[in-house]
């Protein structure tokens with residue numbers, strides 16, 4: 001039986017907890033190792049399922065990895081294979097991040113088209129259009145993207161919509177192209193900026209990361225570097241909500257407050273006590289949160305990856321709230337599970353209406369995707385009685401030892417296999 005978490009709810013969390021490095025910055029940074037024959041060193045690589053999957057994928061392409069504790073050195077002295085196989089890509093869509101680097105470094109790539117996933121279809125048309133603009137020959141053969149280019153050429157690319165990994169794939173490909181590339185309508189997420197910092201440390205010439213216009217001047221080769229990965233703003237936000245929803249008093253440290261602006265503003269609207277330091281946030285939960293409305297949008301708006309966690313808090317508010325999900329077409333799976341815990345939530349298309357209840361009652365629930373599983377853990381921490389969250393492998397994809405971090409704050413939470 002797959003691992004599950006058992007939680008005795010109703011205990012206010014207290015104490016300090018450190019945030020790990022960001023999954024969504026670690027994955028593109030690992031892919032960037034394909035762009036050079038020299039080692040890329042990460043002093044703080046998080047120990048996550050998705051990181052292990054990306055390392056396994058890189059090893060099939062010819063990478064060697066030295067890992068001791070959080071420090072990892074990744075080296076692709078030579079690309080031995082240019083194929084990202086379906087069985088790997090289908091378990092983790094972010095595998096598509098090897099596409100741009102492989103074409104740029106090696107001149108060819110065969111990457112399985114990522115199927116949809118729980119939260120939506122999630123096509124990669126923008127990645128392919130951008131690579132074609134850079135001069136790659138793109139074909140779709142038997143469910144694989146086949147891309148070839150003797151040398152990529154700089155181009156002006158305007159993305160049809162904001163795509164985080166699309167921006168990252170094209171930025172990596174452009175670092176070794178001949179000439180200058182401009183990406184308009186680029187994603188502004190902190191993880192994009194962190195990747196740019198890593199690429200520039202390798203000798204890349206990238207300007208404007210963090211804005212919607214990124215300029216990349218191609219260079220002939222990139223060197224190795226040491227890059228410290230940015231803290232995980234979504235894990236930070238999740239731990240802050242854990243303090244709020246349990247009426248606790250928690251200091252979440254090793255974070256970048258500027259990456260949480262929209263989340264902290266929303267929580268304050270709900271009456272949550274927020275104190276912001278240079279690298280920490282202290283959260284004090286209200287007796288009962290106030291309702292509010294939220295619409296997800298690309299950074300610096302309210303992150304879609306925090307939507308399920310906020311919905312869980314709003315489920316206990318003293319009034320009605322509305323949550324509108326604008327990024328993915330099917331990201332309300334957690335709603336049905338929250339209803340099993342006593343929440344009153346109705347979803348209609350991209351909007352969920354939540355009528356707050358006084359408390360959740362513990363129950364058996366099932367995770368469906370990474371952030372939904374985090375939301376169910378939060379609900380269990382607040383619920384009266386025992387909650388059992390099944391299929392917790394979803395949680396392990398993106399949270400490093402979540403139950404240990406929560407137990408250190410006083411939560412009664414245990415992993416059962």
Ligand code: EPZ
Nearest residue numbers: 024094122123124125126127162163164165305327328370
């Ligand atoms: C990244 O996914 C994150 N993953 C996601 O985090 C996050 O939810 C998402 O960005 C939005 O912030 C990683 O960084 C590894 P998108 P990504 O391309 O890049 C559509 C988590 O929980 N689109 O920004 O795959 C797409 O369907 C995960 O950590 C196209 O139509 O998301 C979606 O509706 C979940 N064509 C929207 O754009 C494309 O070519 C945004 O997707 C690309 C995207």
